[in-house]
Amino acid sequence: MSPAGVQELAAKAQQKRDDIARAAEAHTKSLIVKHQQKEAEQKVKEAARQEKIKELAKERKEREQEARKRMADIQKKKKEILKDREDKVLEHMEKVEANLKANRERLSKELEIKAELEKIKYEQAKDNVAREKAKQRQAARELEELHHDLSDIKKVRDDALDKLKRERQLQATKIRLHKDELKEEVFLIQVQNSWNKAHKMLNGWEKEGVVPPLPAHH
Numbered sequence: 001m002s003p004a005g006v007q008e009l010a011a012k013a014q015q016k017r018d019d020i021a022r023a024a025e026a027h028t029k030s031l032i033v034k035h036q037q038k039e040a041e042q043k044v045k046e047a048a049r050q051e052k053i054k055e056l057a058k059e060r061k062e063r064e065q066e067a068r069k070r071m072a073d074i075q076k077k078k079k080e081i082l083k084d085r086e087d088k089v090l091e092h093m094e095k096v097e098a099n100l101k102a103n104r105e106r107l108s109k110e111l112e113i114k115a116e117l118e119k120i121k122y123e124q125a126k127d128n129v130a131r132e133k134a135k136q137r138q139a140a141r142e143l144e145e146l147h148h149d150l151s152d153i154k155k156v157r158d159d160a161l162d163k164l165k166r167e168r169q170l171q172a173t174k175i176r177l178h179k180d181e182l183k184e185e186v187f188l189i190q191v192q193n194s195w196n197k198a199h200k201m202l203n204g205w206e207k208e209g210v211v212p213p214l215p216a217h218h
Contacts (some may be wrong), residue, residue, distance in 0.1 A: 107188065
């Protein structure tokens with residue numbers, strides 16, 4: 001082969017090596033670019049993931065804050081309800097105490113009036129007895145003086161019947177007054193039982209820490 005041919009083959013070989021080298025360099029650059037693109041994408045994805053994590057953390061924190069706020073509102077509302085019920089119970093007990101005091105005062109006045117009436121009736125009864133005894137003595141004298149007079153005898157008998165009627169009326173009055181006293185004693189016992197029951201209910205509510213709704217009182 002001539003020197004020119006050898007040089008031509010050498011040039012072609014060099015050209016081929018250059019082509020291969022350029023192709024390898026281009027491939028390497030392509031791989032580097034792809035790798036850089038992949039890294040950039042990973043960074044973007046990681047940044048997005050971190051942003052998402054921050055958003056979720058922020059949302060979770062907001063939910064926790066909202067939950068704490070709702071819990072605080074619930075506790076506050078519960079305290080307000082319990083305070084309101086406690087105030088109503090105290091108000092009810094004050095009304096009960098006021099009613100009991102008013103009833104005691106009324107009963108005391110009624111008992112004083114009844115005692116005074118009883119005293120008056122007793123004095124009247126004593127006067128009636130004295131008058132009746134006087135009438136009896138007078139009737140005895142008249143009977144002794146006019147024992148032969150049938151009309152006087154009839155009068156004495158009528159007076160005796162009237163006395164018996166008055167005595168029965170007086171006895172009936174005493175019985176009626178005694179019944180009224182018994183009714184007052186029963187009423188006082190019922191009032192005391194109602195107070196004891198309300199006191200026990202309040203103690204039970206305080207021990208349990210819960211105050212049920214009260215019925216309406218007029």
